[in-house]
Amino acid sequence: MTTAAPIVSLRGVSKVFPGRRGGTPVTAVDDVTIDIAEGEIFGVIGYSGAGKSTLVRLINALEIATSGTITVAGAEVTGQGERALRRVRAGIGMIFQQFNLMGSRTVAGNVAYPLRVARVPRAQRAARVAELLEFVGLTDKARAYPNQLSGGQKQRVGIARALATSPRILLADESTSALDPETTQDVLTLLRRVNAELGITIVVITHEMDVVRSICHRIAVMEKGKVVEVGEAYDVFANPRHPATARFVASSLHDVPSPAVLQRLRNRHPGRLVLLRMKSDGAASGYLTRTLREHGIEGTIIYGGISEIAERPFGSLTLEIDGAVDDVEAFVREVVASAGATDLGTASSPSSLPLLGRINGEESA
Amino acid sequence: MNWERLGPTFTEALAQTAYMLFWAMLVGGLIGLAIGVGLYVSRSGNLLSNRVVFAVLNVAVNIVRPIPFIIFLFAIGPLTKAVVGTTIGTEAATFAMALMAGFAFSRLVEQNLVSLDPGVIEAARAMGASPLRIILTVLIPEALAPLILGYTFLFIGVLDMSAMAGYIGGGGIGDFAMVYGYQQYDWTVTYIVVGVIIVIVQLAQLLGNYLARKALHR
Numbered sequence: 001m002t003t004a005a006p007i008v009s010l011r012g013v014s015k016v017f018p019g020r021r022g023g024t025p026v027t028a029v030d031d032v033t034i035d036i037a038e039g040e041i042f043g044v045i046g047y048s049g050a051g052k053s054t055l056v057r058l059i060n061a062l063e064i065a066t067s068g069t070i071t072v073a074g075a076e077v078t079g080q081g082e083r084a085l086r087r088v089r090a091g092i093g094m095i096f097q098q099f100n101l102m103g104s105r106t107v108a109g110n111v112a113y114p115l116r117v118a119r120v121p122r123a124q125r126a127a128r129v130a131e132l133l134e135f136v137g138l139t140d141k142a143r144a145y146p147n148q149l150s151g152g153q154k155q156r157v158g159i160a161r162a163l164a165t166s167p168r169i170l171l172a173d174e175s176t177s178a179l180d181p182e183t184t185q186d187v188l189t190l191l192r193r194v195n196a197e198l199g200i201t202i203v204v205i206t207h208e209m210d211v212v213r214s215i216c217h218r219i220a221v222m223e224k225g226k227v228v229e230v231g232e233a234y235d236v237f238a239n240p241r242h243p244a245t246a247r248f249v250a251s252s253l254h255d256v257p258s259p260a261v262l263q264r265l266r267n268r269h270p271g272r273l274v275l276l277r278m279k280s281d282g283a284a285s286g287y288l289t290r291t292l293r294e295h296g297i298e299g300t301i302i303y304g305g306i307s308e309i310a311e312r313p314f315g316s317l318t319l320e321i322d323g324a325v326d327d328v329e330a331f332v333r334e335v336v337a338s339a340g341a342t343d344l345g346t347a348s349s350p351s352s353l354p355l356l357g358r359i360n361g362e363e364s365a
Numbered sequence: 366m367n368w369e370r371l372g373p374t375f376t377e378a379l380a381q382t383a384y385m386l387f388w389a390m391l392v393g394g395l396i397g398l399a400i401g402v403g404l405y406v407s408r409s410g411n412l413l414s415n416r417v418v419f420a421v422l423n424v425a426v427n428i429v430r431p432i433p434f435i436i437f438l439f440a441i442g443p444l445t446k447a448v449v450g451t452t453i454g455t456e457a458a459t460f461a462m463a464l465m466a467g468f469a470f471s472r473l474v475e476q477n478l479v480s481l482d483p484g485v486i487e488a489a490r491a492m493g494a495s496p497l498r499i500i501l502t503v504l505i506p507e508a509l510a511p512l513i514l515g516y517t518f519l520f521i522g523v524l525d526m527s528a529m530a531g532y533i534g535g536g537g538i539g540d541f542a543m544v545y546g547y548q549q550y551d552w553t554v555t556y557i558v559v560g561v562i563i564v565i566v567q568l569a570q571l572l573g574n575y576l577a578r579k580a581l582h583r
Contacts, residue, residue, distance in 0.1 A: 090493030100487065
């Protein structure tokens, strides 16, 4: 992505946990090689048990890799002693699904904790805490205890605490999975600010595709300990290559009708159906209106959706085309040829959706 | 009850009980905290997991705890002599009480730590805190409320132990009740002592509950 040296670099990293009571060892992370560029929001997505939590804990050395090399900010983490690892950890912020705040300390006390660990003098500590609480918008809660806060407020305290020692990297482990949708958006907005205003690299672990969709620049998809796909968020969504990715995309975007939905659509709309994909510049609907007019026919949107991925428009529309048979035929030929649309045929002579990754994934899900 | 005659003896017995409770609670509390934290952190998968340390502590606690205190009091005689210099008297009884209280409290400490959310400890590790710092600034403060309640529970156990101090000449109000109440067929003395003990226990429990509530921050 960039020519600069990556801020986090994993080379052939594996983590094997010994089996419990003589059971078979579990390979949580299996030969993973990824680079995370400075300043990006990098998403690691996968179902529970895919190894993403272990992967992110290898970056800040909460877990020690069984093999492979991990480099963080130019320094090799693997092979370091416990004391050196503590310094590595102190330089990387982390937030958690269950917030993990200390109930025995006030909000200010929680945010000050990493500063105490870093031996920051009292006066500087107080100033830094005030600054951080201001940044996350919780100045008035400084003296409250975590039990008195809502989930979203707790996570904002978690973020302030993680940023206290001005780390260059922030690890977010399912940081919105315990929050309701509205609060999730607040926290994601805050994370985006952390990235944009403070230039902090963020590694987001999630099983929620919507999180990835709204904030990640690049993503890695994990399955059974392996990274099966890495790429720009938009590209991975637009053209998933691995079945696991396709399943995730299908679970998040519902713009393409599944076979069952398509069958119901045909029952209601016996005419010619066409599926038109959104272009990343958002020009599809203007093009559609123009082309329909040129052919003197009408189109009715019967299914679809347009949303954003990585701040670019994404989605598709399914239309029923109405008009003289020849005009419809000419229109379909043109949109298939020039806009990559998919001809779904009519109820009496259907043509199925080609087995694209997304549809394929949906069927196998 | 003849207060003129028994008053000074009773006051002395109260002072002896206070002495035994104070030192046994203080030393026993520290021993219990140390062993309990040791058990917790050395358990496999925890902060300083160490199979050998855990096994040694665990077996030690399991050996000492089931011994009835009255037998323990005599059984550790040689150790008491080595440390205190004598096997009789209030100091000797206090030594045995402190040890027994320590082993008893260690299990309460361990239980309360086990129920802590491991995520909070992980968060502290992620901030680069050392194990000792985590023990002192995360483990104990986070478990403070249940630890206070456990300590209050321990106080009542130690008060119970102090009643047996009389067997090795340790004195105290328990001994007073037996000597001047039971053995003199003076029920009034017995019930006055029982009343005093109930009041002490009630006050201790009230204080414990109050402090635990303060520590909860809810």
